[in-house]
Amino acid sequence: MKLHEYQSKSIFAKYGIPIPKGRVAATADEAKQIAEELGGRVVIKAQVLVGGRGKAGGVKVAKNADEAAELAQQILSMTIKGLPVRKVLVDEAAAIEHEIYFSITNDRAARKPVMIASAAGGVDIEEVAAKTPEKIVKIHIDPLLGLRDYQSRDIAASIDLPRELWRDFSRIAAGLWQVYRDNDAELAEINPLVITKDNKLIALDGKMLIDDNALFRHPDLAEIRDVDEEAPAETEARRHGLSFIKLDGNIGCMVNGAGLAMTSMDIVKLFGGEPANFLDIGGGAGAEKVAAAMRIILADPNVKAVLFNIFGGITRCDEVARGILTAMEEVKPKVPMVVRLVGTNAEEGRKLLENANMITAETLADAARKAVAAAKG
């Protein structure tokens, strides 16, 4: 789960990481009022859960409160990478001397958290990493020991941070580690961490990703998820414990298991079709979950055929068949459906679907071929 910049920064502040004064606004009037409180010169920043908003024109500096209102109005009417801007963050403008990149994330290959820093911070950090990797410093953290102070000093030294700032930097590093650790973050990123003209460190921007699997112990974070930023179908899918990603094709897919779901999409494509979605009903799905999955697939007007590929193990094919029947009763689908059931209780499942007017298939390839043909009409 992604957090907005303003949400991330308010968490940073709780852990003692300095952030600019500012608040979030949903209207130009609110933006103006905040700018007045802050004394005029402010930065207006679009709050959307995609990268590259600065390059898209979603971050602007205003010299006074009136200009803040004007720019907020502009930004609030923008759409960035398909997402309408609903909120802006109005922050006190900082006098920037230097920009540093600083983050903690999971390094899956090393199986450890890694702290990353670079003296060349800012929006072009990925280019820096690709072209001049020697400018990026990485230090792995022992997950059982946590971040040690000497590691923060090592980082500060290797990005040539002035010595008088080492102590403040170590405090920020310790804070960022706690942010990452306490909130089950997959990423806690400050880019840029700036040195101001009056020689202070301040986190101008913040980004956090939270491990969805850990949300059970962070009800406060689950609460602040911005569902406006998701496709409604994805919100609905999550509510039912389904893993769903909408795609542009016309063949709806319902599969158990992520690997098999991706494989089913691959084969549809191999035979000349285009999948309309990725949908994994997970292990052991009951009839109710299957029915919810089917409603989500059929709500997409692009869908011209549906492919069901179920290899029963922990999932029982008869349960899946019952879910399909429930949903058909309700939705009365008009598109052809191809079903392949193998494994646990497949025989019972097939019997249940005998009169459901579905196209049946034996193998995965056969099922994909039939679905592609059916979608073409």
Place this chain on the structure above:
Amino acid sequence: MSILINKETRLLVQGITGNEGLFHTTQMVAYGTNVVAGVTPGKGGEWVLDGKIPVFDSVKLAVEATGANCSVIFVPARFAPDAMFEAADAGIPLIVCITEGVPVQDMMRVRNYIDQKGVRLIGPNCPGLLTPGEAKVGIIPGNIAIPGNVGVVSRSGTLTYEVLYALKLVGMGASTCVGIGGDPINGTNFIDVLEMFEHDPQTEKVVLIGEIGGTDEDKAAEYIAAHMTKPVVSFIAGQTAPPGKRMGHAGAIIEGSAGSAADKIRALESAGVKVAKHPEEIPSLLK
């Protein structure tokens, strides 16, 4: 011969009285697996499966009483890390964690801890192990595979079933099937299992089933090129998957552009691995 599990395995089930634990214990016993004990804290002294299997309050007590040497975990995600620590501390040398949804930071702590203990962990979020005709530890349906000389290792669950089933349909069997699980951080990776298959006399060929994300398949390709004498056939899922969620800038800094199916296929092919276009093509590539 097989790898990791066989008829001699003395299996312990953590979470044996839960719905899934009990259901799959029944299945494992029916397959012929030697299930010697179960653990559910607070239910020590009870028996399950008509009085055949004793339940203990802790893994330590179960090991002392029954000599269990392998544990399979069916407890919910929030309790799974503790279950893995407990099994490792009780001296179980092989732990198989079926549970899905374990938080990543928990897994980093678990993995670093069990590495210090010298314990082998399979999973989490995996279907477990199957040595056809001898034993199954986990949830792989027993009837979809027959004994044979193909070693199967996979990051996926149901996709593995597809492959075992496709092999069975043409009369090909498996020596052992290892589901290592699809989580970003797990206990055992491809290289560990490839090495075991390379040294297992029963295994003559290997099937490696990978998917997008991470760099495990690329490392496997390097290992195969340098160390494997047995032929390897592969399939990589996610060739048409859209680029996944990006981990801010840090993801790009850590992993670069690695992780796509095309990259993995290229790496495997250059190591001499035949890569199937779809899973049902695998048996013909093994011939």
